[in-house]
Amino acid sequence: TVPIAGLFVPDESVATHSGNNLRNALRLLTEPSPFRRLLLPFLLKGVANAIPATLILLFVTHVLEEPGLAGPVLFVYFLCSAISVPVWVRVAGRFGKHQTWCGAVTIACLFFAGAPFLGAGDTAWYIAIVVGTGLMIGADLALPSAINGDLIEWDAHENGQLRPGIFFALWGTASKLAYALAVGMIFPLLDIIGFDATAANTAEDVRALAILYGAPSILFKLAAVALMHNFPIDEAEHRRIREALAAGG
Numbered sequence: 001t002v003p004i005a006g007l008f009v010p011d012e013s014v015a016t017h018s019g020n021n022l023r024n025a026l027r028l029l030t031e032p033s034p035f036r037r038l039l040l041p042f043l044l045k046g047v048a049n050a051i052p053a054t055l056i057l058l059f060v061t062h063v064l065e066e067p068g069l070a071g072p073v074l075f076v077y078f079l080c081s082a083i084s085v086p087v088w089v090r091v092a093g094r095f096g097k098h099q100t101w102c103g104a105v106t107i108a109c110l111f112f113a114g115a116p117f118l119g120a121g122d123t124a125w126y127i128a129i130v131v132g133t134g135l136m137i138g139a140d141l142a143l144p145s146a147i148n149g150d151l152i153e154w155d156a157h158e159n160g161q162l163r164p165g166i167f168f169a170l171w172g173t174a175s176k177l178a179y180a181l182a183v184g185m186i187f188p189l190l191d192i193i194g195f196d197a198t199a200a201n202t203a204e205d206v207r208a209l210a211i212l213y214g215a216p217s218i219l220f221k222l223a224a225v226a227l228m229h230n231f232p233i234d235e236a237e238h239r240r241i242r243e244a245l246a247a248g249g
Contacts, residue, residue, distance in 0.1 A: 020163055020165045020166045020169075021166075024163070024166060025166050025169070025170060028166065028167075028170065029170070034151055034154055034231070034232050034233045035148075035151050035154075035155070035167065035170075037227070037228075037231060037232070038144070038147055038148060038151065038228075038231070039170065039171070039174055040224075040227055041223075041224035041225075041227040041228045042144050042148075042171070042174055042175075042224070043174045043177065043178055043181075044220045044221070044223050044224040044227070045105065045140065045144070045178075045220065045221060045224040046174065046175055046177075046178025046179070047178045047181050047182050047185075047220050048216075048217040048218075048219075048220035048221040048224065049137070049140065049178070049217070050178050050179045050181075050182030050183070051182045051185075051186055051212075051213070051216050051217045051220075052112075052115075052213055052214070052217055053179075053182075054179075054182050054183055054186055054187075055186060055209070055212065055213045056070055056073070056074070056213075057070050058190075058195075058197055058209060058213075059115075059209065059210065059213045060073065060126075061197075062195075062197070062201065062206050062209055063118060063119065063120070063206055063209060063210045063213070064118065064119075064120060064121070064122060064123060064126060065120040065121070066123055069123065069126075073126070073127065073130050076127065076130055076131060076134065077130050077131075077133070077134040077137075078134070079134070080130075080131055080134030080135045080137075080138070081134045081135070081137045081138045081140075081141055082138070082141075083138070084134070084135045084136075084137075084138030084139075085138040085141055085142050087138065088100060088104065088138050088139040088142055088143060089142055092139075092142075092143055092146070096234055096235050097143045097146055097147050097150075097235070098143070098147055098228050098231040098233075098234065099234075100139060100143060101139050101140070101143040101144060101147070101228070102225045102228050102229075103139075104136045104137075104138075104139030104140070104143075105136070105139070105140070105221050105224060105225050106221075106222075106225055107132075107136050108132070108133045108136035108137065108221065109218045109221050109222060111129050111132035111133045111136065112129060112133055112214055112217060112218055113214070113218060114129055114214075115129055115210065115213055115214035116207075116210045116211045116213065116214040116215055117210070118210060119210075145171070147231075147233070148167055148168070148171055149164075150233055150238045150241075151167065151233060152164045152167050153238070153241050153242060153245060154233055154238075154241055155167070156245060157241045157244055157245055185216075186212060186216070189212055190209070190212065193205060193208040193209075193212075195208060195209050
């Protein structure tokens with residue numbers, strides 16, 4: 001699809017190369033702005049998604065006692081994510097991007113709330129959770145980046161510079177940082193509770209693993225939703241910015 005997009009998606013904008021530097025990147029991170037308002041929830045949501053991704057092999061092996069389930073479950077998860085993206089794009093067109101994203105993340109939390117209570121043999125329940133969260137995660141794949149794209153136009157309107165490079169460079173950095181933070185947090189916690197992936201564990205250790213698989217992810221996602229409340233660049237404001245840019249303002 002990338003060559004198709006390159007051929008048929010119009011892109012007549014001219015980027016401002018002078019604004020893409022470290023000083024301006026730090027300014028975007030340190031000064032209050034809609035971009036900073038978006039980047040922190042995106043980072044938190046990334047950590048929330050990375051925690052179960054980090055622990056899934058341990059979860060299916062030691063909690064569900066179905067080590068061969070990881071591959072099929074991941075396939076179902078990403079399939080549901082992919083097929084749901086067009087649906088979320090249409091929903092966002094009606095209700096707004098950040099409102100739709102927050103709604104999808106909240107519903108994903110409701111599905112995922114059952115994960116810490118699963119045990120050996122609860123495969124069907126786990127698959128239901130995977131399907132539900134996979135369908136919700138389609139909003140994560142499409143909407144935050146789309147909101148970030150809107151903020152490039154906000155920046156052009158506010159600062160007179162079109163700097164997509166600096167926005168998506170920081171965006172990519174936050175995405176990678178989320179996985180690093182998840183790994184750096186979750187494995188020390190496993191060590192603290194005494195869980196050992198290579199040895200026999202007590203029932204309490206396995207239950208602690210199940211809780212770490214689900215509970216922190218929910219907390220990070222709910223924090224991201226709270227931070228996105230009353231996000232200032234909604235569809236009406238973005239339309240006003242585009243109209244101002246088109247008029248030369």
